[in-house]
Amino acid sequence: MNEERIALIVDDEPGHRMMVRAVLEDDGWTVLEAESGERALTVLAEEAESDTYPDVAMVDMKMPGMDGMQLLKELQVRRPSMPVVLLTAFGSVGSAVDAMKRGAFDYLTKPADNDELTAVLGKAFEYHKLLDENARLRAEVGSEPDFIGASPGIELVRNLVGQAGPTEATVLILGPSGTGKELVAEGLHKASLRADKPLIKVNCAALPDDLLESELFGYEKGAFTGAVKDKPGRFQLADGGTLFLDEIGEMPAPLQAKLLRALQEKTVEPLGSVRTVQVDTRIIAATNRNLKKEVEAGRFREDLYYRLAVLEIRIPPLCERKEDLPLLVSFLLRRLGNKNNKIIRTVTPAFLDALSGYDWPGNVRELENVLERALILSRSDALGPDLLPPQITGARENVIDMEFNHVGRPAPTPANLEEAEKQAIIQALEENGNHRERTAEALGISRRTLQYKLKKYGLTRR
The missing domain is CATH 1.10.10.60 (Homeodomain-like)
Known part of the structure; x- marks a missing residue:
């Protein structure tokens, strides 16, 4: 059964409206008409009373009274998820392009080619469905969800966190840098019975070897020059809670042996001490390395690997879940807008299209940086592709492959x-x-x- 598609055609030329209606109805659309911008707003209000709305609007740029640009602004306020396709004469293409920067979905030159007409409105309808689905998902996951996305990879992560969180299992989180491994660790802690206890984080790659050991296990006064008083280690600080060891693959071999003993015996021995301290700490570790290959190469202890990897959670890189980009963009822009005291109401389809054409080696962290840059540079409440950096738009600037x-x-x-x-x-x-x-x-x-x-x-x- 085909889904209903409703288009609103706003054009002061009856003949052109009739032509567009005929083409769209042949393609299975339900068509509403308005001869002016003012009448279009009335039609929208009437349809709202019957709880039906157009999925797409096609608006003529040049009309008496309220013109296409003015109507575009009104529609963006009243129906922000409804894509607007503009109709323009060839000589006014520059105005249409400017309108796209302000949030229009696309434009067609009059008289519209039938193939182009059905193709563009079909894409606009799919875009409308995507926005509605994103809104539904945002409502389901709440205002501050732990994991943004509805792709199979993120659904699996979400399910594994829900299953493993309440247990005492040691978890190894795998994934490239910037994918959100720390966020998964936080989700596991919040879902655990230890949620009211501390979550202590240690980045094993950020500390020198000797300092990492003292940070993890603590030390007693006089253990080394500068140790003027006792200091508890992160294991002790996380007692009763969770210790998150980020970038565990960077841990030196001697320290791996000491960590293994702490996991097996649930005790630690501070530097300079002859006593052991009992600790009740759940371990969650993360790495962007392939630890199995590190074990094969002799750089990581096999027994420690199996102790850590009771359960593995792999976070897919952003290039494997580009269908999550609209949700991620919406969530991040809302958060970045609050941070920078600036509201971005919408992004253009061309903006999303450019993001989808990029492979995101820096993953979600890179996406957040790109969005913050665009938000800061934007002079309106809509983001277009002109605000994206060259590494994302560069491949698209050469519109036809120069080698053909x-x-x-x-x-x-x-x-x-x-x-x-x-x-x-x-x-x-x-x-x-x-x-x-x-x-x-x-x-x-x-x-x-x-x-x-x-x-x-x-x-x-x-």
Whole structure:
């Protein structure tokens, strides 16, 4: 059974509205019409009373009274999850591009090509569904969830934390830097029966070997130069609670042996002391290394590995769960907005598209830095791709692969670059039956960029 799709067409030209209605109804849409911006707001209010709303709005830029830009602003306030596609004359494309920076989903030039019309509105509908699903998930997980996302990898992490949290099992958290291993450790502690006791954290990579030992096990007065009084170690501070050993793979071999003994006997021996101290501490460890390979290479004790890895929780890198990007972006922007006293109400589809095209070697930590940069640089309450750094947008700035590998041509020189680009587009059009959507995909560019190139090279009649 096909799901209902409702489009609101706002255009002061009856003939164009009639054409758009015919095309969309043939494609299975339910179509609402308005001849002005003012009438469009009335239609929205009427539909709200019957508890139905348009999924997508198509708005003419030039209308008497309230024009397309003014209506876009109103719709963003009244129906922020409803994508708005703008209709513009070719000579006004610059205004449409500016509108996209302000949050419009896309634009079409009049008269709209039928294939482009159905393709763009179809994508807008999918985007609308995604925003609604994100809102539903945010409501389910609450205002400050532990793990952001609904991908299979994050669902598995969430389930394992829920199962392992209430136990006393030692847990080993695996994942690249920046994926949120510390967040998982906090989730395990909060889900445990030790939640009212301390969670003590130690970064094993951040401390020199001798200092790490004294930090973990403590020392007595006179144990070494500068030890002017007794100091309890992190094991003792975490007594009754949880000790989180981050970057456990960086721990030197002599200290691994002492840690193994502490885990087995639940006792520690402070530096300079001949006595042992009983401790009741749950251990959670994390690493971005492959500890099995470290064991094989002789750099990590096998017995300690099996003592730590009673349960392993692997956090997938961001490149493996890009479907979580909209949720992550929404959550992080809300938190960063509070931090920087700045509200970002929306991001453009092109912004999300650019984020999805990047592999995120720095994972969620890198995403947070990129979003904070964009938020700070933004002069409006909407984020567009122009606010992203070059490492994310750089691959997209060269809108067609300059080596034209997709058509088997050698790299052109600057002198014949435009001609080579034109010929590449012509060949791609021929190979795809002049279908613009498939041609854009074959070239690795957006439909909007293809439309611009077709007009630039006089190919619009093909």
